[in-house]
Amino acid sequence: DDVTYFVFTSASDLHVKYKLGKTLLHREGIPESEWLELPVSHYRAANIRMMCDAIAYARSQGATSIEFGGEDGSRADVDYIAEIHREGLKAGGTRPSTPDTVGCYSPYAVREYIPKIKAAAPDAPLVVHFHNDLGIGAWNTVTALGSGAEVFTTSVNGIGERTGNAPMHQVLLQLRYLFGIEIPNFKYEKLRDLARHLERVSGIPVQPTEPGIGLNVFSHESGIHTAGMLIHPAIYQFIPPADMGAKVEYIYGKHSGAVVVEHALRGAGITPEPKLVARVLEEVKRIREERAERADFSEFHRNYYEHLGHLGLTAAEVVDIARAISADSKAKG
Amino acid sequence: DDVTYFVFTSASDLHVKYKLGKTLLHREGIPESEWLELPVSHYRAANIRMMCDAIAYARSQGATSIEFGGEDGSRADVDYIAEIHREGLKAGGTRPSTPDTVGCYSPYAVREYIPKIKAAAPDAPLVVHFHNDLGIGAWNTVTALGSGAEVFTTSVNGIGERTGNAPMHQVLLQLRYLFGIEIPNFKYEKLRDLARHLERVSGIPVQPTEPGIGLNVFSHESGIHTAGMLIHPAIYQFIPPADMGAKVEYIYGKHSGAVVVEHALRGAGITPEPKLVARVLEEVKRIREERAERADFSEFHRNYYEHLGHLGLTAAEVVDIARAISADSKAKG
Structure with missing residues (x-):
């Protein structure tokens, strides 16, 4: 039971007839x-036979x-998905999985069809798997968990x-901060370090506004925001930064107000x-624009x-490789 | 009527008493x-008086x-929001706005409270304004539009x-591809150019997996995906790339299969x-790993x-500016 085997076919008619047909x-x-x-x-029946043979094997x-x-479950007939799941279990499968392969499921459809x-x-x-083409992969995941x-x-x-799969950090944030559901022993305060690590090994950066893991999630620049945050951090932030292993950051720029400059000066022991505050603020804005x-x-x-x-x-690089191989073969030929 | 004036106060008790109290x-x-x-x-009543005075002025x-x-409407008493809106209209305001300032609204709450x-x-x-702290700013916007x-x-x-405001591109994609709602005369096919332009002027990059506007939205690498796409593009993509002024891109790497290599070679007139395909594929994977x-x-x-x-x-730079200004004053003093 340490290893879960994955026997996967298609569910939508488009996939079953056109992709798998031949x-x-x-x-x-x-x-x-x-x-x-x-x-x-014809294809629907043959598809289930193929899947069940693979499971039995x-x-x-x-x-x-x-x-x-x-x-491609999100574009499949829900009765056919049900048939795949029933027959797969009979053949010896242990857990059925339904994916939104192209990322077109709406949360309303999730609440209707997952039950x-x-x-x-x-x-x-029941396993669910969502993609993020419309920016709702995470919310669809959470909705599916609330639908069975x-x-x-x-x-x-x-x-x-x-656009990738449902982002793990978004699913975890929504479960925790909307419904109070936490994954036991999950180290939420390491999510941002994990994000930085994956950026380094994959080469793919995360945008600064990405929920939970982006650089700017706990950053405040506008004068109204920073003045409020200095009265009480909850005024403009409902996720405690420490939950995510982060700290509130103030950015000084063209939207800054006097209160946050006073705060910075006081922090450095300057009255x-x-x-002075007015002149510093003017200078901050000038430098930022410059x-x-x-x-x-x-x-x-x-x-x-x-x-x-x-x-x-790129395709051009692939073609160059083919040409080099062909030329090499001919030279040796 | 060419200019809309914006008279904004707070709605939540936290803001009304603590942020605006003094x-x-x-x-x-x-x-x-x-x-x-x-x-x-006391603060609730004083707050409405202040807002109405400003509107009347x-x-x-x-x-x-x-x-x-x-x-901070998402953390406010819904009856108090209703009072703000009624009184503001009486004072001469023309359209009320309720924001999810800290991004903690859930779509279920939106369906419950917006009506x-x-x-x-x-x-x-009624104007709504959502933030994206949990990655559902866009879906909350769409849900609010469906709730009044x-x-x-x-x-x-x-x-x-x-994490920023509800991302415009996500709202537009959800309205269009889940509900068939389009903004008249909106040039959807320019959204990606607009995204690139804003990146250049703001300095803030968009991650490659960002719905609609990211670099990889129409990219496919895995052998299963590319083989399917070459039978019919709808097999792994439900948004037609041309809708967004984009083209399908194939990426050649460690997940590539033979079919896409055949496609690249045929495109260059190579049989x-x-x-040859097997050797090219081997070479592609070797180069990618290298x-x-x-x-x-x-x-x-x-x-x-x-x-x-x-x-x-940074705060450190602000402090340096203050020190330089103080030193300069003293020298002149």
Whole structure:
């Protein structure tokens, strides 16, 4: 039981007929020429047979923990998903999984369909998997957990194809701060360090405004905000920074007010005489504007996108490799 | 009516008593020493008087379009918000606004409370304003629009204090792709260009997985995904890239499969012989791994955070400025 095997096929008609169609025909000895003529019902049945064969094979080889299900669940017939889950369990699978592969599920659909999917296999834990194409991968995950699902998948920093998977940090923040649900022994105060670590090993940066893990989450610049924060930190922040292993940061710039300058001076043992504060504030704003003009943001962003562009090879580079291999073969030929 | 004036006070007891308390006491000629003794009800009434005076003054100066309301609405008594909106309209305000200043509203609370807030001033357009601390600023905005609010505020790229405001692109994507609602004449296909422009002028980068506007939104690397996409692009993508002025991108790396390599070679007029494809694929994976080892991601990220850290001044820099000013005064003194 230490290893969970993953037997995954497709659930939507688009995937079952078009993506898997030819594979299913080969398996059943039907010529490829019949691909588009055969009805979807044919593929649905053949698809379940293929999945159940794979599950039974895994069982025969000693696997006892087998997750299974159909890809592209959010665009699939919910009754067919239920059938996949029932048949997979009968074949020896242990936990069904339904994914929102293209990230098009709405929270209203989650509340409508997850209970129906759960009802088809009420005794097995239901796994959900959301993508973030519309920016609601995390909230859909939380909604699914409130609608009958027991297991969720996420990715650290939300990395993954396209817009990535439901971001783990967002799911954890929503569960904790909207519903008071914490993962036992989870070190929330290490989430930001984990985010920085994954940035370093993946090369993929997190934007400063990213909930929980971004650089600016606990930062305040505007005069109204900083003045309020200095009366009581809860005035403009409901997540205690220490929960996330962070501290409140004040940024001094064009939106700064006198109160935060007084605070900085007092912190350094300087008496914040009103005249001095006014002059410092003026100077801060002047320097900030000067810096903005001097800073070549556009060059920074050129470098940024160049870095991102080099995290994989381009088609042109692939073609060059092929040409080099071909030329080399001919020379040796 | 070309200019909308904004008369804004606070709505939550925390803000009304603690943030605005001393200001309200000064206004009413009550000594500051009574600050903590006076009950919240005193501040609530004084706060509405102050707001209505400001609205009436704006009216007397000729303002005809006046937005008004109370900050920190998500932590305020909903009946007090209703009172603020009713009284503000009576004083001459034209549209009430209720903000989730600290970003702690849940979509369930939005569905519960926005109709009550709307009912207090049914004939005036209701403005909502959400923050993104839990990653649901956009979904809360959409939920509010479905619960009686007519006007929403967002920010381009989601910039703003802490985690920023509801990101405009996410609100627009959710309205369009979940509900089929489009903003008339809005150039959706320019959203990505707008995002790049704001990055250049603000210095604040968008992460590659950011919905709609990130670099990787239309990128596919894994063999399963790219093979599916080459059968039909809808298989792993429900937002047509052209809607957003983008194209599907294939990234070649360690997750690549043969089908996408065949595709790249065919595109360059090279016959994708299986043996060549296999060797190219091997080489692509080798180069990708070599590049990952050679690329100093940690240095990139040091530079990245250094750049972000220099978008404002630090407290230490502010203190240095104060010291320089003081020294200068003394020298001249």
